[in-house]
Amino acid sequence: MEKAFELAELAYKEEEVPVGAVVVLNNEIIGRGYNSVIKNSDPTAHAEIIALREAGKAVKNYRILDTDIYVTLEPCLMCYAAMVNARVKNLYFGASDPKSGVFSIGKFDLIKNIFNHTIEVKSGIIENKAAELLQNFFKARRGAGAVERDGLENR
Numbered sequence: 001m002e003k004a005f006e007l008a009e010l011a012y013k014e015e016e017v018p019v020g021a022v023v024v025l026n027n028e029i030i031g032r033g034y035n036s037v038i039k040n041s042d043p044t045a046h047a048e049i050i051a052l053r054e055a056g057k058a059v060k061n062y063r064i065l066d067t068d069i070y071v072t073l074e075p076c077l078m079c080y081a082a083m084v085n086a087r088v089k090n091l092y093f094g095a096s097d098p099k100s101g102v103f104s105i106g107k108f109d110l111i112k113n114i115f116n117h118t119i120e121v122k123s124g125i126i127e128n129k130a131a132e133l134l135q136n137f138f139k140a141r142r143g144a145g146a147v148e149r150d151g152l153e154n155r
Contacts, residue, residue, distance in 0.1 A: 001070045001092060001125045007034040007047065008072045008133055014039060018133045021047035021071040023055035023064065023088070030067070031055030047071060048079035052086050063087045072130040074101030074123065077111065084115045091121045094130030 007020025011034040023031030033050025037043055048071055055064045068090040069083060074097040083091060098104045102111065103121070112118070 001072070001094065003029060003032070004047075004070045004072050005094075005126060005129065005133075007032060008130065011035045011047070012133060012137055018137050019047040019071065019073045021051040021069060023051045024068045024070065025055070025059070025064070025066065030058040030064075031069075044078065046076070046079050047073075048075055049082055052082050052088075056086065065089070068092065070125070072126070073097050073134065074103055076100045077102050077105075080111075080119075081115070083119055084117045087117055088119055091119050092125050093121075093123050094126045095134060096123065096127070 012018035
């Protein structure tokens with residue numbers, strides 16, 4: 001999770017919402033990503049998606065079986081669906097995202113019945129550290145007078 005946090009700090013430095021992710025197979029990182037939606041002009045350039053893409057290339061398959069993904073923020077529905085399609089085994093995340101997190105939106109029991117693969121989930125890993133980085137990011141953006149300042153719009 002510390003490696004994912006380091007990637008979140010890179011996103012912060014690039015003025016992207018500070019979220020980082022790593023995909024691990026056999027105790028080795030095979031995919032890394034951090035939010036790059038602004039830099040890449042790509043609404044799908046979330047940390048998780050970028051890390052999953054890199055992991056798929058590493059194993060030369062869109063199925064990245066028996067992998068774990070570590071993310072500093074609770075994934076959105078798009079990212080969770082990508083993890084399911086990749087057949088990720090375990091998801092570990094830090095801070096909760098009450099606005100758009102797939103588990104926080106209160107409909108996960110309905111959502112999980114849509115998918116044909118189950119991911120084991122553990123939350124709250126370095127939660128305070130990850131939440132503080134996000135809070136500092138949005139506080140700095142509000143201070144700079146940014147237009148999109150309330151929430152994770154550019155997640």
